[in-house]
Amino acid sequence: MDDTSLQVVPVSKFPHFDAVVLGAGISGLVAASILSEQGQRTLVVDDYGHVGGNHMDWTSPEGYTFDVGSLIFQDDSPLLRHFPELLAHYVPIEPTWGRLNPQGRITVYPISVRDDILAAGPVGLFRIALSLIYARVFRRNMRNAQDFARYWIGAYLLQRSGLETYMKRFYGIAPEKIDLDLARKRMGWISEHASVRGLLRKIIRQQAAGGPVNRQMARPKQGFASLYDVAVQRLEHAGVSFRLSAGIKKVSKLSDGFEVALTAGSVFTKRVISTIPIPAAERLCDLPSHAELSTITLITLYFSFRGSRGFPQSIIYNFSHHGSWKRLTVYSDFYGSQNDREYFAVEVIAGQVVTVDQAEADFRSHTRANGLFTGDLKLEGSQVLENAYPIYSQGAAQHATQAIASLRMFGIESIGRQGGFNYQPTARVSTIEVEAALGGS
Numbered sequence: 001m002d003d004t005s006l007q008v009v010p011v012s013k014f015p016h017f018d019a020v021v022l023g024a025g026i027s028g029l030v031a032a033s034i035l036s037e038q039g040q041r042t043l044v045v046d047d048y049g050h051v052g053g054n055h056m057d058w059t060s061p062e063g064y065t066f067d068v069g070s071l072i073f074q075d076d077s078p079l080l081r082h083f084p085e086l087l088a089h090y091v092p093i094e095p096t097w098g099r100l101n102p103q104g105r106i107t108v109y110p111i112s113v114r115d116d117i118l119a120a121g122p123v124g125l126f127r128i129a130l131s132l133i134y135a136r137v138f139r140r141n142m143r144n145a146q147d148f149a150r151y152w153i154g155a156y157l158l159q160r161s162g163l164e165t166y167m168k169r170f171y172g173i174a175p176e177k178i179d180l181d182l183a184r185k186r187m188g189w190i191s192e193h194a195s196v197r198g199l200l201r202k203i204i205r206q207q208a209a210g211g212p213v214n215r216q217m218a219r220p221k222q223g224f225a226s227l228y229d230v231a232v233q234r235l236e237h238a239g240v241s242f243r244l245s246a247g248i249k250k251v252s253k254l255s256d257g258f259e260v261a262l263t264a265g266s267v268f269t270k271r272v273i274s275t276i277p278i279p280a281a282e283r284l285c286d287l288p289s290h291a292e293l294s295t296i297t298l299i300t301l302y303f304s305f306r307g308s309r310g311f312p313q314s315i316i317y318n319f320s321h322h323g324s325w326k327r328l329t330v331y332s333d334f335y336g337s338q339n340d341r342e343y344f345a346v347e348v349i350a351g352q353v354v355t356v357d358q359a360e361a362d363f364r365s366h367t368r369a370n371g372l373f374t375g376d377l378k379l380e381g382s383q384v385l386e387n388a389y390p391i392y393s394q395g396a397a398q399h400a401t402q403a404i405a406s407l408r409m410f411g412i413e414s415i416g417r418q419g420g421f422n423y424q425p426t427a428r429v430s431t432i433e434v435e436a437a438l439g440g441s
Contacts, residue, residue, distance in 0.1 A: 014259065014265075014266050014267055014268035015043075015265075015267045015268065016041075016267075016268050016269070017041050017042060017043040017241070017267060017268070017269045017270075018035070018040035018041045018042065018269065018270055018271060019035045019040045019041075019042045019043070019269060019270070019271040019272070019273060020042070020043045020044075020045060020258070020260050020267060020269040020271070020272050020273070021035070021042060021043070021044045021045070021273045021274075021275065022045060022046075022248065022251075022260075022272065022273065022274040022275060022276050022281065022284075022419075023044075023046055023053060023274065023275035023276045023416070023418070023419070024044050024045075024046035024048065024050075024051045024052070024053060024242065024244065025052060025053020025054060025055065025275060025416070025417075025418075026052075026053065026055070026079070026416075026427050026430045026431070027053075027275040027415060027416030027417060027418075027419065027424075027430050027433075027434050028044055028046070028053070028273075028275045028416070029044070029051065029082070029083070029228075029231055029235070030079065030082055030430065030431050030434040030435070031273050031275065031415070031416075031434050031438055032044050032235050032240045033082040033083070033234075033235060033238075033240075034082075034434065034435065034438045034439070035240075035273070035438065036235065036238040036239055036240050037238075038439075040271070041239060042239070042240045042241070043240070043241045043242075043243065043267060043269070044235075044240060044241070044242050044243070045242075045243045045244075045246040045248055045260065045262060046242075046243075046244050046245075046246060047245065047246055047247060047248055048244060048245070049244050049245040050224075050225060050228075050244065051225075051228040051229075051231070051232055051242070051244070052224045052225075052227075052228045053275075054068060054385060054387075054388060054389075055067075055068075055071060055219075055224050055228075056068050056224060056383075056385075057219070057223040057224050057225075058302060058381055058383060059223060060302065060304075060380040060381055062304070062338065062339055062380070063338050063339070064302070064304055064331075064338050064341075064343040064380055065221065065222065065223050065331070065335070066300070066302040066331060066343065066344075066345045066380075066381070067219070067224070067329070067331070067345060068298065068300050068345075068383055068385055068388075071218070071219065071427075072093070072095060072216050072217065072218060072426075073086075073090055073216075073217040073218070073219075073426075073427055074214040074215065074216060074217060074426075074428065075087060075090070075092075075214055075215045075217055076214040077426075077427055077428045077431065078428060078431045078432055078435070079427045079428065079430075079431045081431075082231075082431070083230065083231040083234055085230040085231070085233075085234060086227060086230060086231065087217075089219075089220050089226060089227050089230060090217035090218065090219070090220070090227075091217065091218045091219070091220060091221065091334060091335070092215050092216070092217055093216050093217065093218045093314075093333075093334045094216065095216055095314045095315055095333075095334075096312070096313040096314050096315070097109040097313055097314075097315045097316075097317070098311055098312075098313035098315070098316050098317075099162070099166075099316060099317040099318070099319045100316060100317070100318050100319060100320050100370060100372075101115060101116065101161065101162050101319050101320065102160065102161075102162045102165070102319065102320050102321050103115070103119070104320070104370045104371075106310065106311040106313070106316065106372075109313075109315075109317055110163070110189060110317075111153075111161050111163070116157065116160060116161040117157070120160060124156075124160070127156045128154060128156050128157045128160075129154075130154075130156075131154035131155045131156040131157065132153065132154035132157070133154075134154070134155075135150045135151050135152075135153075135154045135155065136151065139151045142180055143180060143394075144175065144176050144177065144178055144179070144180050144183070144394055145167055145171075145175045145176075145178035145179070145180065145182065145183035145187070146158075146164065146167070146174075146175035146176040146178070147176075147180070148180060148183040148184065148187065148190070149163060149164065149167070149175070149183070149187065149190055152190045152191050153190060161319065162319030162320055162321065163319060165319065165320070165321050166317060166318065166319045166326070169318065169324070169326045169349060170326055170349070171296075171391060171392060172296050172349050172351055172391050173391060173393055177393050177394055178392060178393065178394070179392045179393060179394050179395075179396060179397055180394075181397060182392040182397075182423055185423050186423060186425070218334050221335045243262060243264070245263075246262045246263065246264070247262055247263030247264075248260070248261075248262060248284060249261040249262065249263065249284075250284055250285075250286070251272060251281075251284045251285050251412070253285075253410060253411055254268070256270075257269055257270045257271075258270075258271075258272050258411065260272065271413070272411065272412050272413065273412075273413045273415065273438070274407065274412050274413065274414045274415070274419045275414075275415060275416035275417075275418060275419040276418055276419060277293075277295060277387050277390075277418045277419070278290065278293050278400060278403045278404065278407070278414060278418070278419065278421060279293055279403075280387075281407055281412060281414055281419065282403065282406075282407070285407065285410050285412060287406055287407065287410060288406075290399045290400070290402065290403040292393075292395065292396060292399040293390065293396060293399055293400055293403065293421060294390075294391040294393070294396075295386070295387040295388065295389065295390050295391060295418075296349055296350075296387075296388045296389050296390075296391055297349070297350040297384065297385065297386050297387075297388065298347060298348070298349060298350070298384075298385045298388035298389075299347070299348040299349075299350055299353070299356060299359045299382065299383075299384050299385075300345050300346065300347055300348070300382060300383045300384075300385065301325075301345065301346040301348065301356070301359055301360055301363060301379060301382050302343070302345055302379070302380045302381040302382060302383075303343065303344055303345070303346065303377055303378060303379055303380060304338070304339075304341040304342065304343045304378050304380050305341060305342045305343070305344070305373055305375060305376065305377050305378070306340065306341045306342070306375050306376045307373065307374050307375010307376055307377075308373075308374045308375060309330075309342065309372060309373050309374075309375075310370075310371055310372040310373065310374065311372065314329065314330045314333035314334065315327065315328070315329050315330070316328050318366075320366075320370070322366055322369075323362060323363065323365075323366030323367075324348050324349070324351070324352050324353045324359065324362045324363075324366075325346050325347065325348045325359070325362070325363050325366070326347050326348065326349060327346075327347045328344050328345065328346045328347070329344055329345050330342060330343075330344040331343055331344060331345065332344070341376075341378075343380070346359075346363055348362075348363070350384075356382045356384065359382075360379055360382075364377065387418065389417065389418075390417075390418065390421050392423065396421065397421070400420075400421035403421075404419075404420065404421070413437070413438075415433070415434055415437040415438070416430060416433070416434060417430060420433065420437075
């Protein structure tokens with residue numbers, strides 16, 4: 001873009017900042033921390049009325065507090081380098097994971113030697129071995145997530161374990177359309193468990209570590225607000241400003257910076273860091289949109305329950321071939337029962353079901369058929385979240401790279417899970433990647 005296309009605006013009427021961060025999620029908060037440490041006067045803006053981005057919760061009138069999704073922190077996370085006060089607010093937990101397999105059994109997550117392999121019987125074991133040999137000989141040319149999984153465990157075990165079905169349920173698209181690089185990141189455990197070299201590395205790491213080196217932590221019982229409030233206080237003390245429910249309208253490039261138009265008025269800045277979804281940033285800048293960059297819409301159902309739930313684990317993944325739900329998290333295992341009832345959240349990717357009513361009916365029918373939640377099951381509330389996380393389809397990474405380059409030419413630095421279209425499963429990974437992008441430590 002040449003200088004003749006830039007707007008010449010008297011910027012003296014605008015509040016001035018060295019940097020504006022779009023988005024107040026983990027990536028946005030860490031970015032603000034780094035920028036303030038670098039001496040930059042920073043403003044964080046978000047259309048949400050809360051800090052934390054998609055880390056949000058909901059409390060029912062009866063006092064049950066639920067999350068969108070399942071989020072676990074660690075007490076050695078690099079996030080604590082920026083916000084050490086968070087540690088005192090975390091709740092130590094000992095989560096356990098299980099999965100509902102296609103045979104209707106709650107078993108080990110992510111795969112069980114006993115239930116997925118040995119229980120197949122002599123004929124099944126032969127088919128597992130045969131399909132694995134075939135894959136290692138003829139499936140070496142991997143192009144997508146399905147190829148990756150088939151190569152390491154064979155097509156028969158992939159189907160029998162339910163992993164193939166879960167892949168579609170998690171990513172919102174068929175496994176053969178899922179990006180190969182993402183499969184390597186998200187499902188590296190497959191190659192580790194399926195190769196002698198991987199197993200040896202795992203044993204060596206365990207012996208060297210001498211056992212667990214960190215504690216699993218969860219947000220406070222009251223919800224995320226009481227957690228992120230302390231991060232906001234630290235940042236505000238360092239000179240960072242916040243505008244929530246900002247109504248971000250437009251980002252205009254000026255001759256010597258940017259005008260960021262908000263509902264309450266514009267601000268001027270020399271630098272814009274975006275952690276919001278790439279298509280949203282493109283719209284704000286009036287840039288051509290990369291429509292190929294799709295995101296998941298997540299339906300979360302909030303239940304309370306009294307009776308026999310049918311499993312001891314706190315987190316269950318749905319690997320069965322039926323039911324639209326993908327994961328449930330029993331929060332009462334972490335925070336204690338409320339009103340003599342357990343409470344949990346169920347995640348459903350909008351696809352086969354598109355409404356809360358459909359998602360609830362499907363969950364009730366499927367769990368009833370598998371002998372789960374026998375008793376009084378009550379829907380307390382729900383949440384529909386658009387742009388929950390990116391859909392990593394084949395070619396999406398290349399489109400994201402092009403979009404990020406286009407934004408950078410405009411002057412926008414797009415980073416984070418949404419802004420960088422990166423797979424970031426934990427706050428640890430988000431923190432490390434923002435530090436790498438902005439030169440933090």
